[in-house]
Amino acid sequence: MEKSYIIKQISIFSENRPGRLAAIAGALRDAKINIFAFSIAEANGFGVVRALVDRPEDAHRTLTDLGFRVSFTEVIGIKMRDEPGGLSDIASILGDTGINIEYAYAYSGKGGAILIVRVDQVEGAVRQILDRGGELLKASLFR
Amino acid sequence: MGCWNPKVEGMPPEELRKAQYTLAKALITRVYERSEFYRQRMKEQGIRPDDIRSLDDIQKLPFMYKQDLRDNYPDGLFYASKDELVRYHVSSGTTGKPTVVGYTRNDIETWSESLARAFASCGLGRGDVLQVSYGYGLFTGGLGAHYGAERVGATVLPTSVGNTERQIELMQDLHTTAIACTPSYLLHMGEVAERMGVSIRDDTDLRVGILGAEPWSEQMRNRIENWLGIRAYDIYGTSELSGPMFTECSEQQGIHIWSDLALTEIVDPETGEVLPPGERGELVVTILQKEAFPVIRYRVGDITVMDESPCACGRTHPRIRRIQGRVDDMLIVRGINVFPSQVEHALLEIPEVGRHFQIVVDRKGALDTMLVRVEVSEEAFSDKITDLMMIRKTVEHRLRSTLNVGAGVELVEPGSLPRFEGKSKKVVDRRSL
Incomplete structure (x- = not known):
């Protein structure tokens, strides 16, 4: 049950220099892969590009073939009310139930606002959010 | 015998x-x-x-x-x-x-x-x-x-x-x-x-x-x-x-x-x-x-x-x-003799990184700097920055104990390091003495 909400995010190692994001994005464009959301985490000299895409397996293969270091990471996408307090509701559920957020990023679009999180206990997080009336993105959106 | x-x-x-x-x-x-x-x-x-x-x-x-x-x-x-x-x-x-x-x-x-x-x-x-x-x-x-x-x-x-x-x-x-x-x-x-x-x-x-x-x-x-x-x-x-x-x-x-x-x-x-x-x-x-x-x-x-x-x-x-x-391959960094082969051997013992490398030596003010560029291995790649920083620390630590001189470590994308055996591309010396 919980598994159907666990999304495969692709994570790509990238050097921190001009043109690297363009190379990744260009590769996904050429493979006709759509990006729902992404973020860049940076450290000294390198970064990790994390993205939710419509075809994670294809994206993984495409980028790997081009020589990128790519991995899958399990994340969940939590729907938020797109108004004051929306993030607070979700963060409180996770905090109150002792689930730690390792990293998070968000987007807000036509379909509402989504918080994407990597947590330390992914199945526990799914259960707690559903139990408390929260809504999650279905993994089936990302074939 | x-x-x-x-x-x-x-x-x-x-x-x-x-x-x-x-x-x-x-x-x-x-x-x-x-x-x-x-x-x-x-x-x-x-x-x-x-x-x-x-x-x-x-x-x-x-x-x-x-x-x-x-x-x-x-x-x-x-x-x-x-x-x-x-x-x-x-x-x-x-x-x-x-x-x-x-x-x-x-x-x-x-x-x-x-x-x-x-x-x-x-x-x-x-x-x-x-x-x-x-x-x-x-x-x-x-x-x-x-x-x-x-x-x-x-x-x-x-x-x-x-x-x-x-x-x-x-x-x-x-x-x-x-x-x-x-x-x-x-x-x-x-x-x-x-x-x-x-x-x-x-x-x-x-x-x-x-x-x-x-x-x-x-x-x-x-x-x-x-x-x-x-x-x-x-x-x-x-x-x-x-x-x-x-x-x-x-x-x-x-x-x-x-x-x-x-x-x-x-x-x-x-x-x-x-x-x-x-x-x-x-x-x-x-x-x-x-x-x-x-x-x-x-x-x-x-x-x-x-x-x-x-x-x-x-x-x-x-x-x-x-x-x-x-x-002929020897480098002198801050007065210490360094051989690319030492770097190679040290890296072979660290499964988190590949065996290819490049050494970049430069001089900042009066001080030599050495940077070793390595690739994260497929198995070790994590999307958590803290894990990657830890890999870098591990390599830095191992290099310091092998070479007796500190070297910075840069994690680079796979395939971006020279594959040739020759020395020319494995070492880049930018010092103009």
Whole structure:
């Protein structure tokens, strides 16, 4: 049950220099892969590009073939009310139930606002959010 | 394993040093009389044969370099007369002019003796069939191994290099028990054999490999031994020494250097200062019984460590460790000598990163900086920045303890580092001094 909400995010190692994001994005464009959301985490000299895409397996293969270091990471996408307090509701559920957020990023679009999180206990997080009336993105959106 | 020459190989170290002194004294006296080149060198240094009163006095003698052989091409260094010479060998001139070395009958004799002792120490002797797959001809490897093997009573199969399928057929038909070749050629043979449906481990009598003439590693040894079911021994020799060659004994813990044939020192490649046993530096060799031309305090250019501790095999002659690099590749960073091969070895022990690397040396103000660029391995790649930072810390820590100088580490994308073996791209020195 919980598994159907666990999304495969692709994570790509990238050097921190001009043109690297363009190379990744260009590769996904050429493979006709759509990006729902992404973020860049940076450290000294390198970064990790994390993205939710419509075809994670294809994206993984495409980028790997081009020589990128790519991995899958399990994340969940939590729907938020797109108004004051929306993030607070979700963060409180996770905090109150002792689930730690390792990293998070968000987007807000036509379909509402989504918080994407990597947590330390992914199945526990799914259960707690559903139990408390929260809504999650279905993994089936990302074939 | 039994010694070929038990009296010499087991000689107590003190006696060995005495014998070395006697031989060295005779060598210097002879060379001073007969070699105009080296007499001139000694005069420049203000030293005469009489000044050599102990073995340590050898350190007063001037060095010889590969350039000396080049400058005196073809035979300007020879002091033996033409009718004393029985052979020439010539090294290829890929890095400059070719160099010519020559041998008297005794020089061939000591060469064969050195390898007879070496092969016996690897357990070879009568009844063995040694396939010599080093090149025969101007290169010293093939004929050196050939003479040593005949001396020790083995049967030689002089296949030389190439025609690998035929080599494998002969290996089976004539029941080769040992092979002398480069480690990479043996790996190639293993692959070709498998394509022919032959397992070297199961379908041949091969049990010993005498491998060298190119840099190799313990990892490579393990792979060869486990895959082919043989014992693989490291051999050391170079054409400029024009004589003795050396191998590991059955203990596989370093290469015994026969002290009655070669006097070895380890020096700081920069200053030429002699380093104590156990310190890494450049190998300097004096061929004590050489007759055709002087090989005195010859700067070989190979980096190694001398081990004078007793060997479990009982032989009293000191050992050198596996060659760890070339002086030409050496970098000096904040006054510390750094060899790219040290970086390579350190990285091989860290599974989180790949084996490819690039060293970038720069200078910020008065201080040298060194950066080592490495690739994160597929298994170790995590999308958590903290995990990646930890990998970087691990590599930094390992490099610092290996190199004795701090180096920054940069994680780079796979495939972005030079794949070539050559030094030129593995080291980028941006210092303008």
